[in-house]
Amino acid sequence: xxxxxYLDHAATTSMIPAARTAWLEQSQxxxxxxxxxxxxxxxxxxxxxxxxxxxxxxxxxxxxxxFTSGGTEADNLAVKGLYWSALRxxxxxxxxxxxxxxxxxxxxxxxxxxxxxxxxxxxxxxxxGRVDPxxxxxxxxxxxTIALVSVMWANNEIGTVQPVHRIAEICxxxxxxxxxxxxxxxxHLPMDLGSLAADAVTITSHKIGGPFGIGALLVxxxxxxxxxxxxxxxxxxxxxxxxDAPAAAGFAVAVEHAVQGQQARxxxxxxxxxxxxxxxxxxxxxxxxxxxxxxxxxxxxxxxVHVSFPGCExxxxxxxxxxxxxxxxxxxxxxxxxxxxxxxxxxxxRDEAGARSSLRFSLSESTxxxxxxxxxxxxxxxxxxxxxxxxxxxxxx
Amino acid sequence: xxxxxxxxxxxxxxxAAARLVDxxxxxxxxxxxxxxxAAASGRSKGCCTLDDARDxxxxxxxxxxxxxxxxxxxxxxxxxxxDFIDEYRRxxxxxxxxxxxxxxxxxAVLDRALAMGFDAVASGHYAQVIDGPHGPELHRxxxxxxxxxxxxxxxxxxxxxxxxxxxxxxxxxxxxxxxxSRGLLVARKPDSHDICFIPDGDTAGFxxxxxxxxxxxxxxxxxxxxxxxxxxxxAFTIGQRxxxxxxxxxxxxxxxxVVDVDIDTSTVRVGRAELLDVDRLEGxxxxxxxxxxxxxxxxxxxxxxxxxxxxxxxxxxxxxxALVDLLEPIRGLAxxxxxxxxxxxxxIGSATVDTTHRQGSA
Numbered sequence: 001x002x003x004x005x006y007l008d009h010a011a012t013t014s015m016i017p018a019a020r021t022a023w024l025e026q027s028q029x030x031x032x033x034x035x036x037x038x039x040x041x042x043x044x045x046x047x048x049x050x051x052x053x054x055x056x057x058x059x060x061x062x063x064x065x066x067f068t069s070g071g072t073e074a075d076n077l078a079v080k081g082l083y084w085s086a087l088r089x090x091x092x093x094x095x096x097x098x099x100x101x102x103x104x105x106x107x108x109x110x111x112x113x114x115x116x117x118x119x120x121x122x123x124x125x126x127x128x129g130r131v132d133p134x135x136x137x138x139x140x141x142x143x144x145t146i147a148l149v150s151v152m153w154a155n156n157e158i159g160t161v162q163p164v165h166r167i168a169e170i171c172x173x174x175x176x177x178x179x180x181x182x183x184x185x186x187x188h189l190p191m192d193l194g195s196l197a198a199d200a201v202t203i204t205s206h207k208i209g210g211p212f213g214i215g216a217l218l219v220x221x222x223x224x225x226x227x228x229x230x231x232x233x234x235x236x237x238x239x240x241x242x243x244d245a246p247a248a249a250g251f252a253v254a255v256e257h258a259v260q261g262q263q264a265r266x267x268x269x270x271x272x273x274x275x276x277x278x279x280x281x282x283x284x285x286x287x288x289x290x291x292x293x294x295x296x297x298x299x300x301x302x303x304x305v306h307v308s309f310p311g312c313e314x315x316x317x318x319x320x321x322x323x324x325x326x327x328x329x330x331x332x333x334x335x336x337x338x339x340x341x342x343x344x345x346x347x348x349x350r351d352e353a354g355a356r357s358s359l360r361f362s363l364s365e366s367t368x369x370x371x372x373x374x375x376x377x378x379x380x381x382x383x384x385x386x387x388x389x390x391x392x393x394x395x396x397x
Numbered sequence: 398x399x400x401x402x403x404x405x406x407x408x409x410x411x412x413a414a415a416r417l418v419d420x421x422x423x424x425x426x427x428x429x430x431x432x433x434x435a436a437a438s439g440r441s442k443g444c445c446t447l448d449d450a451r452d453x454x455x456x457x458x459x460x461x462x463x464x465x466x467x468x469x470x471x472x473x474x475x476x477x478x479x480d481f482i483d484e485y486r487r488x489x490x491x492x493x494x495x496x497x498x499x500x501x502x503x504x505a506v507l508d509r510a511l512a513m514g515f516d517a518v519a520s521g522h523y524a525q526v527i528d529g530p531h532g533p534e535l536h537r538x539x540x541x542x543x544x545x546x547x548x549x550x551x552x553x554x555x556x557x558x559x560x561x562x563x564x565x566x567x568x569x570x571x572x573x574x575x576x577x578s579r580g581l582l583v584a585r586k587p588d589s590h591d592i593c594f595i596p597d598g599d600t601a602g603f604x605x606x607x608x609x610x611x612x613x614x615x616x617x618x619x620x621x622x623x624x625x626x627x628x629x630x631x632a633f634t635i636g637q638r639x640x641x642x643x644x645x646x647x648x649x650x651x652x653x654x655v656v657d658v659d660i661d662t663s664t665v666r667v668g669r670a671e672l673l674d675v676d677r678l679e680g681x682x683x684x685x686x687x688x689x690x691x692x693x694x695x696x697x698x699x700x701x702x703x704x705x706x707x708x709x710x711x712x713x714x715x716x717x718x719a720l721v722d723l724l725e726p727i728r729g730l731a732x733x734x735x736x737x738x739x740x741x742x743x744x745i746g747s748a749t750v751d752t753t754h755r756q757g758s759a
Contacts, residue, residue, distance in 0.1 A: 319465050320513060323425075389512035 005326045005371045009207075009303060010156055010184060010362035015250070016209035016257055023211050023250030033243050034234060046245045050252035054216065057252075057259045058203075059194035063221045066235045067214060067243050071183040071204035073228070074217040075104035077239060078179040078200040079150060081225030083112055086147035086177065089224065094119040096139055097150040098131045098162070099347040104202075105150055105181055106343070123151065125347055128292040128299075129160040136167050140174035148177040153185035153201075157331040157344045157360060158291035159304025161189060165196055172197035177223065183207055183215075187258030188266060188301050199223045203255070205247065210254030214247035265365050269302035270295070272363050272372055276305050279376030284383050286310055290345065290358065303363035306331060308350070312386040314358050320382040321359075326375055331360030398516040399423045400561060403502060404456060404464070406449030407589060409521030409564055411456040411581050412572050416563040417519055418460050425515070426457040426464040429506065431473040431497070432594040452583050459581065469505055476500040478594050482607045488660030489733025490634045492548070492703070493592055499551040499684075507559055517559045524549050524744075525565030526557060533557050535686045535744040538565040547703050550737030550747040551684045601632040601640075613663025615641060618656045618672055630663040636673055636729020643667070654729070674726035675755060680719040680736050680748025687745040690714050690738070698739035699723065701730055701750065707739050719748035 015023070026046055031039030033047045048062070055062040068074040079095070086092040095109050099122045112118035121139060123131045131151055140146055149171050154161045164180050171178035179200040185191060187208040193201060200223065204215035219225055221236065231240030274295060280287050288308040292299040309317060314330035321328055331342060341355035361375065402414035404426045417424045428450050450466055457464035477496050484491035507518045523538030524546040535557055538544040552560065564572055576584035591598045610629040617624055624643050627633065632640065637655040647653050647669070656673055657666040678699075683689075690697075690712050698707030699721055709724040721736065730753050738745040 315465070315467070316509070316513060319425075319463070322463060385513050389509040 003325070005374055007326065007328045007361040007363060007367065007371070007375065009364040009367075010301075010360065011329055012206045012212075013209055013364050014366075015211060016254060018257065019210045019250040019253040022253045023246045026246035026249045029245075031245075033245055034232060043245050047243050047248050050245075050248035053252035054255045057255045058218065059192040060218055061221070063236070064193075064218050066217045066219055066238050067248060068217055068239055069213055069241075070206070070215040071102075071181070071202055072104040073239075074202040074204070074215045075102065075181055076108050077217050077225060077228050078202060078219070079105055079108040079148070080112065080228055081238065082148040082177045082179060082200060082223075083118060084226035085224040088226070090144065092145055092147040093117070094121060094145045095147055095150070096121040096123055096136070098123045098125060098152065100125055100129050100155050100157075100160075100344045101150065101152055102156055102181055102183070105152065105179075109150075118147070119145075125160075127348060129155055129158050129290075129344060129348055130292070131162055131167065133163050133166040133170055137170045140171060140176045143174040143176050146174075146176045148179055150179040150181070153180045153182040154189060154301050155291070155344060156184045157342055158306045158348075159184075159301035160291045161185070161299055161301065164198070168197040184301060186255070187262060188269070188303060189297065190262060191259060193218060200225070205251040205254055208254045208258040210251040211247045214244055214251045216251075261365070266297040266302040268365060269363050269367075270297050272367055272369065273300075273302060273305055275369065276361060276363070276372045276375065277307075279372065280305070280307055280379055283376055283380045284309060287383075290348065301362075303367075305361040305363070306358060307361075308345075308354060308358045309383050309386070310354070310357060311390060312357050312383055313390050314356055316386040316389050317359055317382055320385055321375075321378060324378045324382065326378060329360045329362070330356075331358060398561075399514060400425070400517050400519050401506065401510040401515050402426050402462075402519045403506065403521075404428050404453035405521070405589075406452035406456075406583065406586075407521065408573060408576050408581070408583050408586055409523070411453070411521070411583050412576050412579070413519055413521040413561075413563045414456065414462070415460055415575075415579055415581070417561065418462060420563075424460070424462045424519075426453065426460070426462050427506070428453040428464070428466045429473075429501070430466050430468045430470055431501070432470060432478070452586070456581055456583060459579075467506070467509075469501060472505050473497070473501055473594075476505075481592075481594075482604075484733050485604055485631050486608050486660075487733075488630070488658050490731035491733045492735050493594070494548045494703070495551055495735045498548055503549075503552050503556045503560060507556060511559065517561050519561035519563060521564055522549055522562050523565050523569070524562050526560055526562050529743075531688065533560075536565070537739075537742040537744075540568040543569045545703070546739075546742075546744050547700050547735075547737050550686065550700075550744050551735065552686055553684050554686065557686055601629070604631045605629055611660070611663040613665065615643065615665045615667060618666040618668035624667065627665055630658055630660055630665055633658050633665050635731040641665075641667060658731075670728065672755065673729045675728075675730045675753045676723050676726050677754035678721045678723070678727075678730060678736060678750050679752040680721070680750045681717070682749040683714065683717065683719055683746060684748075685746040687740070687743060690719075690745065694722075697721075697745060698741070699727070700737045700739065701727055701734050707737075712738055721748075 031043035033044040051065045052062045054065050113120045151162050151167050153164050168178045177199045180198050181202045183204050186203050201218040206212045225238050227238050229240050290306040341352045345355035400422045402424050404410045454464050477493050481491050481493045510518050522545040523543040525536040527534050527536050537546045595603045608631045612628050614623050615625045615627050633655045653667045656668045694711045694713040697712045699710040700707040711722045713720050732751050734750045736750050737747045
């Protein structure tokens with residue numbers, strides 16, 4: 001296969017060698033971490049060391065780390081678990097979340113609303129996709145009815161960083177549980193959970209160079225979360241199921257790498273990101289950069305470039321770039337290959353055609369200036385072709 | 398050539414794509430998402446369900462070609478489904494597959510492919526594109542039981558010049574065996590027969606929902622006697638025999654057929670089979686796959702449905718209208734049907750029937 005330029009690291013990124021080594025080593029061992037015999041104890045030790053390592057990397061307690069199968073399960077556990085607990089303990093039945101959440105948060109909320117009668121408040125966003133903490137403050141003034149508030153740390157599509165510290169403090173002061181989906185933020189933004197007043201934080205392994213199939217909900221032992229999965233009572237009885245010890249070992253190594261290298265990586269990625277943005281805008285002057293145009297790493301994920309090309313269908317652009325050896329994304333959820341227009345861009349006030357005209361490039365530390373230059377060189381031709389392909393056909397009247 | 402292979406997930410389009418790869422073309426597989434309703438129903442009889450998209454994707458995996466789903470459902474709704482409903486509302490009998498080839502597969506898809514730098518669009522239809530002295534010609538597939546040249550008869554010469562049909566020179570059994578020997582998982586998948594946007598096959602139910610029921614009388618076409626009532630005039634098409642539910646049999650015991658549907662009065666007229674015989678037809682909306690025919694009458698074969706023999710006829714064109722004298726009558730022909738004109742096995746062109754003349758009538 002020809003060398004490809006992979007700019008879809010927000011979808012998944014390859015395993016870092018140290019994580020692969022840890023994962024491979026443990027995959028050659030046997031034993032169930034819940035077993036009481038020697039093999040089981042050895043296995044349990046691996047899981048507990050991974051738990052301690054992740055907690056230490058993120059500034060939280062080992063008891064707060066609840067392993068899950070990944071980000072989607074952790075988000076489901078947070079939303080449903082916190083909602084059910086709040087409903088049962090204090091009769092609170094309203095969920096508030098931003099309108100730009102990932103589907104792993106969005107869809108459980110919609111399900112709770114439709115199937116279980118939850119009340120929902122969708123927090124609006126401004127033109128760059130950011131929630132206003134004042135709106136949260138206003139909402140939680142009536143704290144007794146609010147089961148939880150969920151606002152993602154950074155948006156997976158347009159890269160906008162949310163004021164999660166402010167929102168978390170507002171919720172904590174009001175006594176309302178706060179969850180944040182930090183899947184995209186981990187490794188790209190400074191993350192010290194000791195300084196964040198959140199009750200539940202979602203992270204996942206494969207987005208930061210760890211193995212697939214494992215993630216965690218970081219949730220304090222004092223927080224009640226009703227389980228989604230019932231069974232053997234593992235993970236503080238919040239999440240039953242045998243913990244994947246090799247994956248946990250690899251995950252822990254990846255988290256450590258993500259946190260330790262964050263600042264240097266962010267500097268490198270911001271430079272590449274700005275090169276790519278400048279190159280695209282110079283090549284296609286009417287291209288629209290979505291999200292926050294602040295040039296630092298605090299406002300926008302360092303490796304995120306999200307662009308709308310008016311008059312183009314993102315699908316066709318993706319196909320043309322794919323043929324040119326470049327992997328990127330339309331950034332929107334996709335079932336059976338038929339993408340729906342992005343709810344994030346719709347929340348920004350775009351129409352359906354505008355929402356469909358976008359591409360997301362997500363960079364990593366493996367991305368080079370040559371990769372960026374190659375993309376910039378290919379884009380004008382691809383945009384021109386996609387525009388022609390999207391124009392109403394002359395023969396069809 | 399750079400080729401878009403349309404891949405429905407069925408046997409035919411899968412083998413077509415495989416043959417193009419073997420021939421050394423630069424092939425990209427595209428599955429057309431045409432009907433959101435069919436996809437949501439999850440039924441696998443139509444041509445655009447989730448299972449079919451998955452099957453197509455797995456074939457593309459095996460062939461090692463890029464694969465995408467193109468969502469043309471809005472276009473399909475406007476050009477094919479709404480047209481289908483409108484035509485029935487006007488009391489006509491459209492062929493949605495013809496319409497889809499004309500407006501979607503070899504128009505919207507082809508235009509998009511060409512704009513994106515591709516040279517041609519391929520499909521798994523059983524028909525042949527053959528180089529002739531005046532450019533590419535469209536011929537019947539060699540398997541008479543599978544020939545699909547009729548549903549491609551609406552293509553014009555520009556469209557045909559960018560169309561690849563790799564299967565038309567073989568019989569269906571050969572294609573199935575080839576799919577099997579290539580290890581394609583779809584080799585034994587049944588053929589699809591239904592209209593893809595009506596996956597349960599209940600066309601009458603679909604029309605009742607979308608057109609609205611038009612109840613009325615069932616009348617003897619010759620005597621004018623009212624024989625009964627019906628629930629919905631749209632559910633009847635000329636030549637239909639079933640579903641009439643007449644209490645009294647014909648005096649001579651002969652079966653009775655729908656010979657006319659008057660959509661303005663919701664009257665369904667029935668009568669003897671002989672009343673269905675058409676000896677002259679007129680058509681509008683002409684397309685030419687070969688040399689256009691003019692004022693001078695020329696002998697042609699005329700085919701009016703996908704699986705019927707062509708009948709010998711004389712065709713001339715006046716003021717953009719096709720005037721066709723049939724040398725043998727066609728039994729049961731409704732306005733809205735597509736008439737495809739042949740010279741032997743070669744497609745010349747097509748027209749949409751808007752007027753029919755019955756034998757013996759003026």
